[in-house]
Amino acid sequence: MNDRFLEGRVALVTGATSGIGLAVAEALGAAGAVVHINGLGDAAQVRAALAAVRAAGAPEAVHHPADLRDPAAIRAMMAAAGPLDVLVNNAGIQHTAPLADMPEERWDALLAINLSACFHTMKAALPGMAARGFGRVVNIASVHGLVASLHKAPYVAAKHGLVGLSKVAALEMAGQGDRASGGVTVNCLCPGxxxxxxIEPQIAARAGDGGREVGIRALLAEKQPSLRMALPAEIAALALWLCRREAHNLTGAAIPVDGGWTAQ
Incomplete structure (x- = not known):
């Protein structure tokens, strides 16, 4: 699937200066899209991310420094990016603490970035997608959009909310476009x-004298039966497939990529 099927399309990926977001931005660029990215990092990291996206094949790559806690900044970013064919909401933050000890400001920040920002970007992008008969929204949720874990109240709440928000948007967009145009779809990916x-510190904490692979297996044994992690590029490959015209009838889904975690 290395064809340039997104030639002439425009994409925006949030949280795209590293990790999953950067891998998705590179995959979209390799498929021919002009790629706008948003994400944290110093000037060197932003330059490196843009260079990686261009090297992957994007005809153009642009960075937007919008603070995703600020709806006005999001609106300005969306206006600057212009009409989008693909929107990938990947930005997210985490803070772990028992519910009773969770700082209120961390609750507010997690809900703002992990959930409300997705509402604001989708509100801006979806009408244009509907008018053109083609659009792809891929929201990077989490296995925690499907199940809960201790000490992650705001993260779990936000990711469950993102799955629900995506289902509503999928229903509202389901009748837009057709098979020929590709339609407008909204889906969630739910990685474990x-x-x-x-996560390297968590691996190191469990590795002991057995090395990194032992640490990985010990970490995953707590919840992920496959005992192997996904790579960012693997998540990106799935996100890219959802952008294909053939995926026009896959919408409103929350797709787990979790090594059997949620099958238990």
Whole structure:
């Protein structure tokens, strides 16, 4: 599936200066899309991300520094990006603590970035997609959009909310376009453990003298039966497939990529 089927299309990926978001941006660029990215990082990291997206094949790559806690900043970003064919909401933050000890400001920040920002980007992008008869929204939720874990109240609440929000949007867009145009679809991907730098400390804490692979298996044994993590590029490949015209009837889904976690 390395054809340039998104040639002439425009995409925006949030949380795209590293990890899953950057992998998705690269995949969209390789398929021919002009790619707008939003994400944190210093100037060097942003330059590196843009260079990676262009090297993957994007005819153009642009960074938007919008603070996703700020609806006005999101509206400005969406206006600057212009009409979108593909929107990938990937940005997210995490904070773990028992519910009674969760700082209220962390609750507010997690709900703002992990859920409300997705509402604002979708509100801006979906009308144009409907008018053109083609659009793809891929929301990167989490296995925690389907099941809960201890000490993750705001994250679980936001990701469950994102799955529900996506289902409503999918229903509202289901009749737009047709098979020829590709229609407008809204779906969630729900990854379990994904191999990113953010989880390296958790692996190291469980590795002991057995090395990294032992640490990975010990970490995943708690919940993920496959005992292997997904790679960001694997999540990106699934997101890219959802953008294909053949995926016109796959909408309103919350697709787990979790090694059997939610099958238990």
């Amino acid at each position: 453990w994904v191999e990113t730098p953010l």
